[in-house]
Amino acid sequence: MKNNKTVTIVARFQFKGTCKVVYVVRSSDGVGTYETSLDAGHATGCTCKSRKPCYHMTQLEANERQHTANILATPEAVDLFSLSQEELTARRIAGTKKQALLNREYQARTVAQQQADRENAVLQPKAFSVLKSA
Ligand SMILES: [Zn+2]
16 A cells, blocks of 8 residues: 555755745655645645655645644644635734734823833842742
8 A cells, every 4th residue: 555655754844934835755765855845735746756646745744734733732823724815914914903002002001000011020020030049
């Protein structure tokens, strides 16, 4: 069975700002390498001679799913691969608006409140260092 072969990953490259990933894998002769490309988690090609989709493509799709799952294990993470371009843009705008609202909220505070905020921010690490030295 073809699928029983294990893919040896030599390197994984992710193209910045894209969902494109290239895996460099060890070829079956144990010397050369193949390059398997994925886009948004889907294998799009491989430089080996096998019929496509080859076992590299199948296994690396699974590997990439695991890689994404590990990143998504944090509660605030969102599966960006599942979002459309419009949704991605909307999220970016929402993030900017949220920051602007927080800034406005901070500016709307009285000078006394802002002073208190700063003191709280400074007091916390101090309280910690006292505990540490005790
Ligand atoms: Zn292949």
